[in-house]
Amino acid sequence: MRLRRGLAIAGVAGGGAVTTLLVGLVTNAVSNESRWPGWLGWLQEHAWFSFVVLGVTMAGLTALLAGLSEARPSTTPGRSEDGAGPPGAAQVLRSLPRDTAAFTDRVGELERLMGSVRASQERGEGLPVHVIDGMPGVGKTTFAVHAGHLLSERFPDGQLFVNLNGYTPGRTPVQAGEALASLLAAAGVPTQQIPVGDDVGAVTEARAAMWRSRLAGKKALLILDNASSYRQLEPLLPGGSGCLVLVTSRRRLVASEEVVMSVEALPPDHAVDLFVRLSGRPADGLDRGVADELVRLCGCLPLGVSLLAARLRHHPSWTAEDLRGRLMVARDRLGELRAGERAVTATFDLSYRDLAPERQRFFRQLGFFPGTDLDSHVGAALGEVPALVARRHLEALYDDHLIDEQPGSRYRLHDLLRDYARGLAVEGDSMGDHVQAVQRVCTYYLAALADANGHIVRSGAAVPPAPDGASRVETPAMESRVGALSWLEAERANILASVRQANGLALYDLVVRLAAAMAPFLRQAGPWDQAVGLHRTAAEAARHTGDQRARGDALAELGVVRRFMAAYPQAIEALNDAVTAYEAVDERRGKADALNQLGIVWYLTADNEDASRAQAEALSLYRELDYRLGQANALADLGMTHRQMSRFDAAVEAQSEALTIYRELGDRYGEANSLRDLGVVHCLMGAYEVAARHHREAFDIYLELDDREHQAYALNELGVVRRLTGDTEGARTAHSQALTHFTELGDRFGRANSIRHLGVVERAAGDATEAIRLLEEALDVYRELGSRGGEATSLSELGVARGIVGGLDGAVEAFQSGLRILRDLGDRCGEAEVLNHWGMLLLNSGEPRAARRHFDQALTLARDTRCPLEEARALEGIGRCEWTVDGPGHGVGSLRAAVTVYRRLGVSAAVDDIEQLLV
Template sequence: MLVGLVTNAVSESEWPGWLGWLQRHGWFSFALLGGAMVGLAVLLAALSESGAPERRAAPTPQPEEGAVPPGAALVLRSLPRDTTAFTDRTAELEALVRSVRNSQESGEALPVHVIDGMPGVGKTTFAVHAGHVLSERFPDGQLFVNLNGHTTGRTPVQATEALASLLAATGVPAQRIPVGDDLGAVTEARAAMWRSQLANKKALLILDNASSYRQLEPLLPGGSDCLVLVTSRKRLAAYEEVVLPVEALPAEHAVDLFVRLSGRSAESLDRAVLGQLVELCGYLPLGVSLLAARLRHRPSWSAEDLRARLVTAGDRLGELRAGERAVAATFSLSYQDLTPERQHFFRCLGLYPGTELDAFSGAALGSVSVAAAREGLDTLYDAHLIEEHPGSRFRLHDLLRDYARGLADEGGSMTPVHAVQRVCSYYLAALAVANRHIARNGASTPNSPDGAAQVETPPIDSRTAALGWLEDERANVLACIRRANDLALHELVIHMAAAMAPFLRQAGPWDQAVGLHRTAAEAARHTGDRRALANALAELGVVRRFMAAYPEAIEALNEAVTEYEAVGEKRGKADALNQVGIVWYMTADNDASAQAQTEALALYREVGDRLGQANALADLGMVRRQTSRFDTAVAAQTEALAIYRELGDQYGEANSLRDLGIVHCLLGEYQLAGQRHREAFDIYQELDDRVHQAYALNELGVVRRLTGDPTGAREAHTQALEYFTELGERFGRTNSVRHLGVLDRTDGNVTEAIRLLDDALGSYRDLGSRGGEAAALGELGAARGVAGERDGAVELFRRSLDILRELGDRCGEAEVLNHWGTLLHSSGDWAVARGLFEQALGLARDIRCPLEEARALEGIGRCDWTARERARGEGALREARDVYRRLGIGGAADGVERLIASQAE
């Protein structure tokens, strides 16, 4: 018809019927028929496409790794259903939403968000839930792609196939999807088309179960407004990525998830039992959901029944199963991706007794070099089979540890005994290096077995490095010792305990040390090694002394003395005697202490042990000081200090300096006393010994109080109290409390002083410290006297004096007599008071204790003035004033001066 209309111009004949109308209106008819033709052509094309068989998107490409052909990607045009197994991930979800919101509001391109975590932790569940939460921000569509990176029986989807599926899912006709024999060219063409499809759109894409960054890189949209969430069992390195770590659930969230999935009411379930169940699941969402499913499908079971079954089965992974789903299966997928060498390394790590490991302990376990171990740990980390912690340290999740241990048991390549022997040999070698930096000069260090020297050890080149390494490895070493003991490896237990003893002496916690040395003692009894038994008992006694468990310390040390005598070990016997002498000193049995130290000193001189001689002399000097024999105390301590400096033993030097400072303080030489205490504190600080730092602070606080600096004194005692409390050092803590009580009394805060001194008194009695008890009784009496409780105060003074006289502490006796005299004078009984001051004056002058001499003279002068013996009283007061001035106690001297002036008026 169109042709006819065109030729109508040269035709002379007329068309018949209705065709004539078309002929008469040629141009209008031409346009009308042309439009109809175009419409029919479009309709026919559409009908042809819908009826034709589907074409293949591309020829079957070869797999990237040359394995079996891949399958097509499963692409969902919308997100999967949001599962009920999702539990509270508030922090992770807020981090993701915040990242997306910040990018959208600033106009920046949305980065790729990689959801990171171990198998079974719920990465896909989190990604789907996050997609639902964020869906409104991406109105142009939400796509979910399962890339089969780690799916049983499936080969990972190639990027080419995934792109074909994505393009088809977004409406691209199959015949328009690029095809060809050049796999690289086809992939690039499809990726370009995919980026074009998403240009200027806001879409959400979840790439689940990716195997590598190579697999997912072509799938990333080119536009800046699309959000990509990636999950993978491996750690992927994407450009401009944001990593969202998804870890095991908090305990309370895991319990809530279990309750929700169990089909039981919360009231019918024991919360404590549920806590144990989710702990046994390792707080993994997958494990929790599988265990809850078992309870849901067995109505006759209680939560306790399930817990008992899980505990008694001895195979947590076997019990964490529901139908065909199991936690072990998720681990197996990641394990199977490893090379045989890495699989062997992973199995070895399953037998590690500790909690955290590094490349050195990993090398020992795997019998490989440290470099190879470091590569193995990095590979396992990338596969999410191990977690990394600060300091290049790694940890297996509890369930992964069970899985690795099960594989090791099945393979039989290494037994638990072999594993413990290997790792203990490493630790013994490393401990030997560390002990060379922390042991005192001249002190013997434990010998390591021959095999321990054949392993690589970390670079420990200073005391600071040694202490840092020991602190990091403390829990691991103790765990290895416990495991060795379980396996009856008694020799290893003995060697490991001895190697850890120097560090535990200094750093504690001492309850751990007690358990360790008890274990070593039992191991020595099993082997019949009496020398090892004596060593363990001696260390146990030392730690018990640190804990102020004095009866237990004496028992252990006396038994150690007996064992050393049986094997003829003179140096060991001397060490034990020296330590038991210190305990006797702490409990104020001065005669027993002096005898023990004298015997120890003789043995040390016999065997030529210079460090031992210095220790015995220093401790003997402390006994002499406690019995107010200040001259002999200074002589013994000065000789000890010279030997310590000769040996370069800073620890001993600091101890002698501190005790000399105490003696100088009692002698009224406050400037020298403060100098000695500061010197001691500086050395303790350099040695990082906070226990003895605290002791030095207490003594420095006393000097500051006596020289009129109550603020500085309170700061020193408070800091000491914090250290002692943190370290669990009860005796030192009690001293700090007593000193603070004295400060409160002198500051006029009598109520708080009484409370603190009562606390100190009870603690000293609990500790069995007679000297401390006497000091607290005297100070408490003074405080109660200020509070107006005369009768109670007098009784406290009497009890204090009884103990002090029994101990031979004449300086302490003079102090209490002065307190008592002050109380009686203030209450009007000045005649009796004067007799007490005279007794104190005689004691103070006899032992050369000038502070108590001045206090006694002041008391006598006040009593005489009250009795109107003005001349005699003024003489005593002026003498007291002069002594105060000589001591540098300006406040007391000024007070006496004002009293003399007032009476003269």
């Protein structure tokens, strides 16, 4: 693309140089009849030289222009490349909108479309994309939806409808990546699994690949409504041959694999038939000639015909002649418009002026709605009326054909009618009315979000407050977490559109508050790139207002989401900036929260000293503030860091105190998390029965909370205990279940953990080759995510597996690399494990004296850290080295000491091996 742009610019500039040269030569020839003055005379005498210089100059400019073209980054219209602008989302319906009574005729077009589909399916060919184009108001969407209903039985795997907002007034066209995210979610893909990132192009390609994979082998129907360009819709096209795609657009979108179908205005006789049917009048009671004139006056467009018929139906005393006279008056009022615009706009004007004054005002306000579809509660906020009154207005406007009905008692304006409504509204105090309407909508969403967050935010956590006057705002009933999440998903696109609108109108306080109110939902529901864009926008809005605390809140949320995306450097940067913002206004609670999150990121990257320091500082601030939930969170995270540094007693102490506080607060999530980490510590300390009990208790709570992510983490930990106690099959089952959860949820770090654990299980089961494959896969992911702890653990196990298959050099290299990382991290228990593995490799390779040195080091480390499993392994290794060097019967004391520890741990397989040797 960039090369083509550069070549195009070069061609234009080069052509300009040649043209200039030719014009100059002609001018010079003509001017020979007179002498040019001054230095121009020298140019006249040396014309060829001067124009060569000009040509070279133009060529230089050409090269510069081309270079600039190559260097200029490609951007998506309406959105910055780095995603810094307000986020967007597409509104997707999981089923087709309702068919309309306004549909008439189109027999030829329908036969052509259905015949094309039948022929392709019967021949087993891939279904071509069918593009339905035509002028506004001609009925493209109505035609596509009607055809979709007729064809739906041929596509049993689902029907999806998405409005791409190609020509929606007040809305930027939906970008392909945004549409793909919404389509994937509508198709059942967990939002955490949807690819995210800062490279818009790469993310769009990844989502498109997932979308094609999702629909592979399926027979589904997809309607892409209101497309602005082929570039916008191309990534949305399924790759499989069994899916039908119908596209509607005002433009002619051309591609070789498409079937283009133009929908024209209705033939006059068909338009008259539609008019008669919708007017509710008997055909013999209408003057056919007048009806014919009426439909011609509105261009025979179905939208205009429907509006005219509705007028006649609602005025039983009117005749068709009365309606014609009123329409002519309306056309005269719109005389400044082009003829094509007058044809349909006059029908809008006639319908609008027939409304009662209060309904006229309500209709005008609908033109200011930032979103796509709305319910009676949003209508109430826009129109400043009770929800019951708004519902009546919406139903009446639908009855008048001025709005369309959507599933779920929702409504939307046709693009032409939205434009008309906005035009009416701006005739008065345009900016003032617009700003106030957006303020009312945003205030409504803030009030509704406060209700929703009451169901989805953890017990004891801060909930973004409701706006002033929230008690006067009518919000929908949300009686459960499921209801709240359902409402949030339905309104996601509209809320994000409201943020865009508010940001564009410099309503920065509303931007900040809406972003904070949406944060809990986007944290758990994603896609996280939407959250990144939202919180970046909020941070910039807070900068405009000078509110450092709000800026800190937005940056802290940005850091949390970046952590979820495993973008750890960006998370650290955002959280450090948040700490700085909080310190500027002495906001200690915010600073503590940001430090707590920084500690988590450093824990995940195994920067244990920084993690410990951040959590200790956060804990101190929480205690000063007497904020119990914060204390519990900091203690729990500090306990995890102590455990990672092999400080097991400190880990148990911190985690037990956190567990007590969580139980006092009734925080089930916190309780389960602390139980799970206590299980990990007890497992490292060899208390396998206690560890298993903690993991089962944690899993049961996660099950109760329907938290599949943490269920997966508990399953992995339970699998480790099962493997260490000899239950290989039970371990494989637990890790496999965890892997399934993590894969479906899109958690790459958790998935890498499951793969690593399965690699260890395969090695223990005797399949070292499969173990190597799995461990190398996990290692690649850990390195990509920057997880040094995961990298070190994988290298340790990889060394063992490589040694089994005879790859001694590769095994030693893995042990050396893993040991370096573990020493940097201060993980002495992990270091002891690697030394034991390395020692056993040396012993089996005929180097018992070198092996003995490794076992001695491992024994010291294991006893210092109270890591009994590694202590037993070191004792066993020392005994076997003595047995090998000094002969049978030597090293018995070390071997029997190892048996004692193994028995206490319940590791019966190791006990059997040693006793067999001793016998």
